[in-house]
Amino acid sequence: MAAMHDGLGVARARVHLGRMSKTDRALEALLSRASCDDLVDPAPDGAMLETILSAGLRAPDHGKLRPWRYVVIEGEHRAAFADLVLKGMRARDPDVPQKKLEKRRKRFGETPMTIALGMHLRPDNKIPLAEQEAAVSAGVMNVLNALHLAGFGGLWVTGDVADDPGVCEALGFAPPHRLAGFLFVGTPEETPRSKRADIEDYMAVWKGKPVRFGADKD
Ligand SMILES: Cc1cc2nc3c(=O)[nH]c(=O)nc-3n(C[C@H](O)[C@H](O)[C@H](O)COP(=O)(O)O)c2cc1C
Incomplete structure (x- = not known):
């Protein structure tokens, strides 16, 4: 290290x-790599999109269960999907502020591409569900890195929309299958930057005694 x-x-x-x-x-x-919220056209398509999503399928996967499922939402279908998102928001909270609704409509309806991150889960399998979900998460990280390497940008979000049964079913994920969230995808308007922590606070060499991390100082 x-x-x-x-x-x-x-x-x-x-x-x-x-x-x-x-x-x-x-x-x-x-x-x-940094996450990016300000995304414009183009989003990846064709062979490039397949290559980027193939990176997700290179993630470690205990039991070879292949739990990754990617649903691409783009073009004219974004508006219909945004309608579904807003329908769920209104159902959860009839008094949801108009401003919040419009913000979500813009995100899901205008971001060049949204990729729903499906988890095809097998609760009865000997591989624990947490490990099946970890494989999906590892795949998402690979996709984020592949997007970045190819000059695109992405942002992984979860929130109440990802748990909305109506949204999940409309995408093809009835229980026990679920969503790990959504990736907003496109081209960054500006080079994204995120503040990064110092590795020295997050690594330690074990020398026979429990380690202490700089990151955990009170
Ligand atoms: C599982 C998961 C769920 C997340 N959900 C949200 C979310 O709902 N909204 C949000 O703004 N950021 C969310 N984030 C954080 C962003 O994806 C991103 O990591 C964060 O903005 C920091 O940017 P960075 O990736 O450049 O460090 C989530 C991250 C993870 C790993």
């Missing part, structure tokens, strides 16, 4: 020298 931390510094130095190796470039790309 220490070597990787050092390696990033080396990679940064090499950018200036214009001598980045393939590995340095790959690590730089991975470490520069």
Whole structure:
């Protein structure tokens, strides 16, 4: 781990020298990923979309249950899906503010692409449900990284919409299958940046005694 931390510094130095190796470039790309909410056209399509979603299917998957299911919502179908989202919001709260409704309509109706993150779960399987869900989450992370590497952007959201039975059923996920949320997808309007924590606070080398992390200081 220490070597990787050092390696990033080396990679940064090499950018200036214009001598980045393939590995340095790959690590730089991975470490520069950030979620993005301000997404415009284009979203990936065709073979590129399939490649990006294939990255999701490279996630670790205990028992080879392949629980990942991706539903792409785009083009004219976005408006109908936004209608469903708003219908659920009104059902949950008849007094939901108009402003909140309009915000959701804009997000689901105007973002270039939404990918519903389905989880095809098998409650009776010997692989615990938490591990089946972890495989889906690992897949989502791969998709987010693939989007970034291909020059696109994404944001993973959950919230009450992801648990809405009407929305889940309309997408094809009746219980026990569920949604792990939605990915909003498109091209970032500006290069997204997120504040990142320092790895030194989140790693430790075990030397026979319980470890303490800088991140957990009170
Ligand atoms: C399972 C999961 C659910 C999330 N749900 C939401 C959400 O509903 N709304 C939201 O604004 N961010 C949500 N986030 C956080 C964003 O996806 C994102 O990680 C966050 O904005 C930080 O940006 P970063 O990915 O660049 O660090 C969720 C993240 C995860 C892992």
